[in-house]
Amino acid sequence: MVRRFFYSFVFLIGFAVAGCSDDETAQHERADTHSNDEAEFAVEEADDTGDSEGEVSTTDEETNDSTEDITDVDVSDQMIIYNGDISIEVDQFDDAQRQIEEHAEQMDGYVVESNVHDRDDEAGNRSGTFSVRIPQENFTSFLDELEAIGTEVLERSTYGDDVTEEYVDLESRLQSKETVEERLLAFMEEAENTEDLLDISDDLASTQEEIEQIEGRMNYLENHVAYSTVNIDIQEVAASTLQDRESLNIWGQATSLFTDTVNVLVSLFSGLVIFMIGLSPVIIPLLVIGAAVLFFLKRRQKR
Structure with missing residues (x-):
């Protein structure tokens, strides 16, 4: 009985040890499998990352290329209206006007407006304004030529107006309206009665x-x-004050001074006469009284 119990106890211990060893082996296998899976996943992720990085770099290159293309298109299709204002002084107005017309013609431009008028001053110099249309590629060079014409540049300014967006919008609207026009023309051909034809005609005209x-x-x-x-x-500005004839007319200046002096003396004498006549009611009695007193005193002295 004791021996049978001993054998049973040994068998149970052996079975427990075997079960523990199997669990450990299974755990080790699962751990190894998990490690292998993680390693494979890491390799695959690395490959995917490498591929994605390659794709990103390729996308960046494509983006840069497309950006360059867009930039080129925008620059080439830009529509800018350039305008300029310049104010100059010249010695000879006629020569300056002639040179402006010649330069404009040489640069394939033309004068659209000109106004010439005399100044209200003693020198009698002339001034004028001109409006010239010039090809855009010759805009800056034409302004430089104008500076060379003048003796002094009083003002020079340029400014531009970008109308690219407006022009693109007009193109889109034009395409849309042309599509509507084509449809209306097709509807007009298919119209069955006069009323429909008139309605379509009104829409087409608009x-x-x-x-x-x-x-x-x-x-x-x-x-x-x-x-x-x-x-x-x-x-127009006079080149030199020595060319002023009026400043060199000595006889004329002397005559003018003599006349002014005579006029002043005549004015003084006239004023004195007017003063005496105006005070004659007072001055004459005083003169009579004074003369009587003087006569009486002289007569008394003789006695």
């Missing part, structure tokens, strides 16, 4: 009028972008 307005504005912008406007103000 659409075509809007198209003409849009095209007119686009032509205006294109023209002012292609040709810049330069406003010129010219003031």
Whole structure:
């Protein structure tokens, strides 16, 4: 009995030890499997990361290329209206006017407006304003030529107006209106009665009028972008004061001074006469009394 109990006890101990060893082995296997899975996942993640980085870099390059393309397009398609104002002094007005017209013609430009008038001063110098349209590529060089014409530059300013956005908007509107026009023309061909035909005709006329307005504005912008406007103000100034004949007319100045002196003396004498006549009611009695007193005193002295 005791021996059977002993064998049973040993068998239970052996079974427990075997179960523990199997659990440890299974745990080690699971740990190894988990480690292997983590390693494989890390490798795959690294590969994915490398691929994604490659894709990102490629995307960045494509973005940079597209950005460069967009920049090039924007620069080439920019529409800017340039204008300039310049004010100069010249020795000879006629020569300056002639040179302005010649330079404008040489640079494929033209004068659209000119105003010439005399100054209200003693020198009698002339002044004038000119408005010149010049191709945009010759805008700066034309202003430089104007500076060379004048003896002194009083003012020079330039400014530009970017109309690119407005022009693009007009193009979109024009395309939309032309599409509407085509549809209305198709509807007109399919109209079955007079009432529908009249309604479509009214809509078509309104659409075509809007198209003409849009095209007119686009032509205006294109023209002012292609040709810049330069406003010129010219003031003629005498080259030297020694050439003033009036300052060299000595006899005329002496005669003028003599006349002024005589006029002053005549004015004084006239004033004295007027003063005496005006006070004659008082002065004459006083003179009579004075003469009587003087006569009486002289007569008394003789006695």
